[in-house]
Amino acid sequence: MSTPTPTKNEPSYSEAFQAGVREEMALNPDIFILGTDLQERGGHFAQVKGIFQEFGNERVRDTPISEAAMVGAGLGAAMYGLHPIVDLNFIDFSLGAMDEIINQAAKMRYMFGQPVPLVIRATSGVAQGGAHHCNSLESFFAHTAGLSVAVPSTGRDVKGLIKTALRSPDPVIFLMHKKLSGARSAAAPDNELIPFGKANVVRKGKDAVIITYGYTIVTALKTAEAFAAKGIEIEVIDLRTLFPLDTEAINDAVKRFGRVVIADEAPLFGSITGEIAASASEAGFKDLKGPIVRVGAVRAPLSANPAMTDATIPNVESMSVAVQKTLNY
Amino acid sequence: MVLIRQFEETADKLTLRGKVPGGMHNSSGQEAVAVGVLSALAPDDVIATTHRSHHHTLAKGMSAREVMAELFTKVTGISKGRGASMHLGDFKRGHFGGNGIVGAGVGIAMGAALGIHIRGDHKVAVGFVGDGGMNTGRTWEALNMAVIWKLPFILVVDNNQYAVETFIKRVTGGDDLAARAAGFGVPAYTINGQDVLEVRKYVEEARERALAGEGPTFINAVTYRYMGHNVGEKGLYRTQEEIEDWRKHRDPIDQFSEKLIESGELSQSEFEAMKKSVTDEVADAVAFAESSDEPGIETVEFGVDSGLLGARN
Numbered sequence: 001m002s003t004p005t006p007t008k009n010e011p012s013y014s015e016a017f018q019a020g021v022r023e024e025m026a027l028n029p030d031i032f033i034l035g036t037d038l039q040e041r042g043g044h045f046a047q048v049k050g051i052f053q054e055f056g057n058e059r060v061r062d063t064p065i066s067e068a069a070m071v072g073a074g075l076g077a078a079m080y081g082l083h084p085i086v087d088l089n090f091i092d093f094s095l096g097a098m099d100e101i102i103n104q105a106a107k108m109r110y111m112f113g114q115p116v117p118l119v120i121r122a123t124s125g126v127a128q129g130g131a132h133h134c135n136s137l138e139s140f141f142a143h144t145a146g147l148s149v150a151v152p153s154t155g156r157d158v159k160g161l162i163k164t165a166l167r168s169p170d171p172v173i174f175l176m177h178k179k180l181s182g183a184r185s186a187a188a189p190d191n192e193l194i195p196f197g198k199a200n201v202v203r204k205g206k207d208a209v210i211i212t213y214g215y216t217i218v219t220a221l222k223t224a225e226a227f228a229a230k231g232i233e234i235e236v237i238d239l240r241t242l243f244p245l246d247t248e249a250i251n252d253a254v255k256r257f258g259r260v261v262i263a264d265e266a267p268l269f270g271s272i273t274g275e276i277a278a279s280a281s282e283a284g285f286k287d288l289k290g291p292i293v294r295v296g297a298v299r300a301p302l303s304a305n306p307a308m309t310d311a312t313i314p315n316v317e318s319m320s321v322a323v324q325k326t327l328n329y
Numbered sequence: 330m331v332l333i334r335q336f337e338e339t340a341d342k343l344t345l346r347g348k349v350p351g352g353m354h355n356s357s358g359q360e361a362v363a364v365g366v367l368s369a370l371a372p373d374d375v376i377a378t379t380h381r382s383h384h385h386t387l388a389k390g391m392s393a394r395e396v397m398a399e400l401f402t403k404v405t406g407i408s409k410g411r412g413a414s415m416h417l418g419d420f421k422r423g424h425f426g427g428n429g430i431v432g433a434g435v436g437i438a439m440g441a442a443l444g445i446h447i448r449g450d451h452k453v454a455v456g457f458v459g460d461g462g463m464n465t466g467r468t469w470e471a472l473n474m475a476v477i478w479k480l481p482f483i484l485v486v487d488n489n490q491y492a493v494e495t496f497i498k499r500v501t502g503g504d505d506l507a508a509r510a511a512g513f514g515v516p517a518y519t520i521n522g523q524d525v526l527e528v529r530k531y532v533e534e535a536r537e538r539a540l541a542g543e544g545p546t547f548i549n550a551v552t553y554r555y556m557g558h559n560v561g562e563k564g565l566y567r568t569q570e571e572i573e574d575w576r577k578h579r580d581p582i583d584q585f586s587e588k589l590i591e592s593g594e595l596s597q598s599e600f601e602a603m604k605k606s607v608t609d610e611v612a613d614a615v616a617f618a619e620s621s622d623e624p625g626i627e628t629v630e631f632g633v634d635s636g637l638l639g640a641r642n
Binding site for chain 1: 375377408409411412416418419420425428429430433435436437438439441442443444445448454466467470471473474477632634635637638639
């Protein structure tokens with residue numbers, strides 16, 4: 001199976017976000033966006049480009065660089081009944097608002113029964129920019145009771161998942177991978193909603209499976225191509241959301257293949273891949289032909305040197321080694 | 330104010346007897362700030378407050394029963410037993426929660442003010458913070474945001490002068506909180522937080538400005554807490570003489586009741602009757618809390634999220 005060649009007419013990943021938000025804003029006057037550099041620039045990844053021009057100053061609000069107040073503003077407005085999107089540009093900047101996210105937004109429903117319809121959008125993942133612009137914090141958010149975490153890898157998923165998030169009464173951490181910002185792919189059907197907690201088989205296989213999300217999907221597909229040349233068919237499953245997690249699809253894959261690689265580009269120690277591997281082992285130990293093999297980043301802050309950046313995260317070579325390991329059992 | 334005082338004195342004793350899981354922060358002495366602010370607000374105005382919030386909550390109109398039951402973490406409590414002393418709240422009645430994190434209520438109230446502004450509602454939001462919250466950055470981030478967007482927001486410093494055990498002057502550069510706030514381009518006042526009518530007057534004016542679209546106000550209401558930061562504290566950081574001086578000479582209830590009796594608006598016997606009635610109300614609240622059910626451990630995973638995104642709950 002080969003990936004269809006994208007054409008210029010297809011929307012980019014960032015444009016898919018714009019489209020989803022625009023559709024929902026037109027339907028729901030309670031939705032508004034706040035963040036830095038949104039109005040003229042359209043956000044650092046063009047993720048909201050044109051939305052200010054269409055919806056105006058009240059619904060696309062430029063803020064000072066005050067992350068705690070940005071999330072606080074979104075949180076208070078959400079609990080008042082609106083549906084804000086707080087755009088942090090980079091998820092690294094959420095660390096200046098961690099109390100507002102972890103202690104406040106995530107816990108309000110449990111303590112007070114109060115819905116918090118709040119989307120915190122940020123670009124995540126490893127690219128250029130060094131240690132302060134490339135954190136992979138998704139495991140931490142997924143670990144926090146009360147938060148849902150979306151990690152789409154395609155424009156279609158971006159659009160369908162943001163539309164679902166904007167109809168949910170719960171706080172959602174919406175993480176878009178920076179290396180995918182300009183990636184073009186087939187436009188989503190109009191008004192398509194993609195549910196949280198439903199993984200997607202992006203490549204069918206029969207010998208082993210790679211379970212991953214975000215940009216690592218691209219690496220996994222390239223790895224699968226390489227194995228296909230040798231006559232080995234690797235399935236690739238895109239989790240799409242980390243909480244809720246599609247444990248049914250994961251356990252089903254364990255059962256079908258018994259040879260499982262779980263990958264992401266967060267530091268391996270403490271990554272959500274460990275949680276997935278452990279729970280999948282508990283559920284499907286008898287079906288496993290060998291240990292589940294994990295692939296992740298080394299446990300180091302990211303170096304800005306391009307070769308060192310590449311050496312930090314999984315690539316086709318390291319993923320192939322992992323797949324081969326499962327095949328050897 | 331009499332209700333708050335008696336509620337706190339009773340709850341303090343119950344805490345020492347182990348009835349209040351996690352303990353509590355006593356607001357005795359700070360009644361005039363709570364009553365002054367809340368009496369200037371409309372019932373559906375929004376407040377968000379701090380770890381020391383019994384007085385704000387009672388002044389907001391929540392009953393002694395539902396607050397006491399929450400201190401006992403009973404299912405009849407205002408937060409259904411999940412919050413206890415620090416997490417009192419009822420959003421339907423404009424109470425956006427106490428908070429265990431210093432300064433967090435300021436951001437929440439500012440966000441609620443943004444919601445009010447966007448909806449065009451005729452309301453204001455008040456963020457309470459202690460003097461300790463004057464030295465956390467988020468407070469000033471939130472005030473700045475309220476200024477640039479001219480939000481209907483009032484920042485009230487319930488300034489009891491001690492951040493846990495640290496005297497405010499030891500840890501505050503510039504020494505003048507109103508001057509600090511004025512630097513953000515906001516009307517800023519330091520007022521006598523022991524005088525309920527003075528507090529009310531400043532908040533009424535702030536509310537008028539907010540409703541007129543003129544943006545936020547900063548009010549530093551200087552008060553004093555009689556008891557420790559938390560129940561059972563040793564209190565080596567201040568003298569008994571200092572506490573007695575505030576109790577004897579600047580008590581908010583004494584000052585206000587004397588003024589009312591002097592002007593003939595309240596008789597001594599009416600005041601005594603009021604105190605007796607409050608004693609009964611607090612005793613009833615304790616009995617209610619004692620006899621209420623526990624939330625039930627089978628509910629421990631309920632209500633983490635809506636379940637609409639596919640999570641279990």
